[in-house]
Amino acid sequence: MLNKSLTTFERRLEEWELVHPIQWISTTDIGVVADFISNQTKRIVKAQLEAADRIIISQDRIVDELDSISSGLSDISEGIAEVQAALDWGFSEVIWQLELQTEVIKNILRVLQAPLDTQAKELKKRAEEAYRNHWIEDALEDFLESEKKNRYDFTIHQSLGNIYLFHKKNPEKALEYYERAIKYALPYSPYHASLAFLHIGLIKYLQGDFRKAYEATLKAIELSPNFYEAHYQHAQYCANLGKYNEAIKHLWEAIKGDRYYCVKADSEKDFGVMKRQLRSFFEELRNKARNKAKSEIKIAQELVQDAESYGVSTADKAGEVMRKFEVAKIKLSEGKTFTRKGKPI
Numbered sequence: 001m002l003n004k005s006l007t008t009f010e011r012r013l014e015e016w017e018l019v020h021p022i023q024w025i026s027t028t029d030i031g032v033v034a035d036f037i038s039n040q041t042k043r044i045v046k047a048q049l050e051a052a053d054r055i056i057i058s059q060d061r062i063v064d065e066l067d068s069i070s071s072g073l074s075d076i077s078e079g080i081a082e083v084q085a086a087l088d089w090g091f092s093e094v095i096w097q098l099e100l101q102t103e104v105i106k107n108i109l110r111v112l113q114a115p116l117d118t119q120a121k122e123l124k125k126r127a128e129e130a131y132r133n134h135w136i137e138d139a140l141e142d143f144l145e146s147e148k149k150n151r152y153d154f155t156i157h158q159s160l161g162n163i164y165l166f167h168k169k170n171p172e173k174a175l176e177y178y179e180r181a182i183k184y185a186l187p188y189s190p191y192h193a194s195l196a197f198l199h200i201g202l203i204k205y206l207q208g209d210f211r212k213a214y215e216a217t218l219k220a221i222e223l224s225p226n227f228y229e230a231h232y233q234h235a236q237y238c239a240n241l242g243k244y245n246e247a248i249k250h251l252w253e254a255i256k257g258d259r260y261y262c263v264k265a266d267s268e269k270d271f272g273v274m275k276r277q278l279r280s281f282f283e284e285l286r287n288k289a290r291n292k293a294k295s296e297i298k299i300a301q302e303l304v305q306d307a308e309s310y311g312v313s314t315a316d317k318a319g320e321v322m323r324k325f326e327v328a329k330i331k332l333s334e335g336k337t338f339t340r341k342g343k344p345i
Contacts (some may be wrong), residue, residue, distance in 0.1 A: 009171050012206045020089040021167065033098060037091060038081055044088050045263065089202070093162055099192075100155060108188045112153050120149040124156065131159060136167045153190070157181035157195055171203045178203075186223075194220035194227050201233060210240040221250075228257035235264045236270040244274045248281050255285070 006014065025036045031094040099105060113121055127142030143160050150156065157180040165174035179197040201216035217234035218229060238247035254261040262282070265271055271278055 009203075009207045010169065012208065013143070016089075016206060023090045023094055024134055024227065025094060028132070028242065029154070030098065030101065033094065037094060040091070041088070045260070053057070070268055092199075093166060096158065096162060097128075099195075101229065104189065105155065105192075109153065109243065111188075121147065124153070127156075128159070131163070136163060139163060140168075151180075152184050153194060154181045154183075154185035154196075157184065158192070158199075161196065161199060165199065165203060171207060175200060175203055190223040191227065194224040194230060197223070198230055198233060200250065201237065205237060205240075210237050213237045214241055214243075228254045228261070230262055231257075232264065235265075236268065239270050239274050241274075244277045247274060248277060251281070 023037075023040055025033055026056070027033060060296065063078050075295040112191075123142060124146040127139050127146050130136075130142060131139035140160070140163050143156055143163070143313075147156050157177045161174045161177035161181060164170045164177060180198045182193045182200075185193040185196065197216045197220035201213040201220070204212035204216060214234065214237040216235060217230050220230040221234060224230060233249040235250040235254065238244070238250065251261065251265055255265075262285070265278065266282075
């Protein structure tokens with residue numbers, strides 16, 4: 001039972017953590033971490049699909065696309081923003097551990113750490129090792145000491161923000177460090193500044209300050225227009241502010257980047273206040289899918305007819321026809337899913 005004597009932040013955080021329990025794995029093996037995230041994500045997605053009021057998109061396609069998560073995470077040299085739609089907030093700290101291993105971060109840190117002595121570098125390495133092993137008090141102590149030796153390293157501030165938010169439950173200190181992360185990340189990586197803005201948005205959301213949450217995710221989007229998770233969270237905060245048209249606009253931006261956001265939106269309680277608008281939006285998506293499926297089928301039928309009429313003289317031509325025909329069949333299947341009748345959203 002939830003403790004009714006808690007502050008607004010503590011109460012909302014407690015409720016939020018029931019939906020987004022912390023996922024953790026202590027290893028430096030990227031492949032193992034990737035498999036862990038992939039398997040846990042499939043479990044979460046399965047529950048969301050079962051909870052959906054009606055099928056928004058093909059469940060088979062969702063499952064097929066989730067199969068690529070593990071392989072995608074195994075090679076994270078360019079970052080992992082492209083798979084964030086499939087990742088729950090509960091994975092945020094595990095994701096951050098992976099981010100620290102990207103070539104983007106490593107290249108930036110070579111610059112930021114250039115003046116540091118070996119002892120300073122080893123201190124931060126020890127802090128990250130403690131954090132990865134979930135030795136939170138040790139990690140906090142070492143990160144705070146590491147901060148003194150290199151205040152310009154935004155990854156230290158981001159890690160401290162995570163510890164203060166998710167483990168110490170101290171929103172004021174978390175905000176302080178996320179703001180520092182933004183300040184020092186901006187000259188080097190707008191994306192990582194956006195990531196810190198996303199966490200600030202979460203804190204403001206948990207404090208019930210939806211306007212500030214809205215402003216934080218808007219800044220994240222301005223810095224990283226293709227950060228689909230930022231669009232999705234911004235849509236949530238728009239819904240809480242009654243900005244339904246703007247919510248649909250940013251939800252559409254998220255869905256264009258990853259169709260799984262349809263499922264996330266359908267199971268997200270924050271969108272409950274705008275069910276009518278969401279229903280109309282999904283109906284529009286279904287109509288677009290239906291029309292696209294019909295167009296693809298028509299093209300495929302014409303290709304097959306041409307191939308049969310004139311004969312296919314080479315294996316390459318036959319392969320191309322069959323490839324396009326298979327694409328058309330997939331589109332047809334999706335179209336049927338979109339038009340499948342079910343109870344109203």
